Amino acid sequence: MTDSPHEVSILLQRVKSGDESAKEALFTELQSELRGMAAALMSRERPDHTLQATALVNEACLRLLDSDAVANAADRRYFFGMANRAMRQILVDNARARRTTKRGGEYTRGSLDIVLDNFEASNQCDFVDLEASLDELEKDSPRQREVIELRFFSGLSIPEVAEVLDVSVATVERDWRLARAKLYQSLRGE
Numbered sequence: 001m002t003d004s005p006h007e008v009s010i011l012l013q014r015v016k017s018g019d020e021s022a023k024e025a026l027f028t029e030l031q032s033e034l035r036g037m038a039a040a041l042m043s044r045e046r047p048d049h050t051l052q053a054t055a056l057v058n059e060a061c062l063r064l065l066d067s068d069a070v071a072n073a074a075d076r077r078y079f080f081g082m083a084n085r086a087m088r089q090i091l092v093d094n095a096r097a098r099r100t101t102k103r104g105g106e107y108t109r110g111s112l113d114i115v116l117d118n119f120e121a122s123n124q125c126d127f128v129d130l131e132a133s134l135d136e137l138e139k140d141s142p143r144q145r146e147v148i149e150l151r152f153f154s155g156l157s158i159p160e161v162a163e164v165l166d167v168s169v170a171t172v173e174r175d176w177r178l179a180r181a182k183l184y185q186s187l188r189g190e
Helices: 005-018 020-029 031-042 053-066 076-104 114-121 127-140 142-153 160-164 171-187
Strands: none
Touching: 005 076, 005 114, 020 031, 020 053, 020 114, 031 053, 031 076, 031 142, 053 076, 076 127, 076 142, 076 160, 127 142, 127 171, 142 160, 142 171
16 A cells, blocks of 8 residues: 555545645545556456546546545545445446447356456456445445455455455455355346
8 A cells, every 4th residue: 555544544634624625635645546446447347448547537536526425534444435436336337328328238247256256357247237236235244345345346455455444354354255155146146
């Protein structure tokens, strides 16, 4: 993690107190990590996707700045969760528009193992279905959804996820296994 967690906390506090310049400083401070998250998300998209990682970051930043979300961010973890969700929502919106245009699109469902292990090569899961399954997972276990988001969408290792969530590595490993199983069942329509 390249940014200083202390610096991020200070910037988040400044944003909460109404300092508009702190918002820009926050996004500048976290730009490289946000680009890394976007690159991880984009690597899982179809090869002919019209968005680039930088454009995805910029669009997500605009959405976050236009809302009160940044001012409500309690900490670094919450901020990255919001940024990740904003980027995924942009991709979901794009996928929905493409599906509507093509009246069903040209996607197929695949197993979660394919989705999570070889997504960039297979592109066999529709982002709209995946987002709906993640919403269902969150109802049962918000932390399991966070583990999936941080591991799969942000590309963090299990020890990095444990650090971000402030839980043990064993807890992350258990949540990762359970969440994968639940998503697998959900995506298969069981």
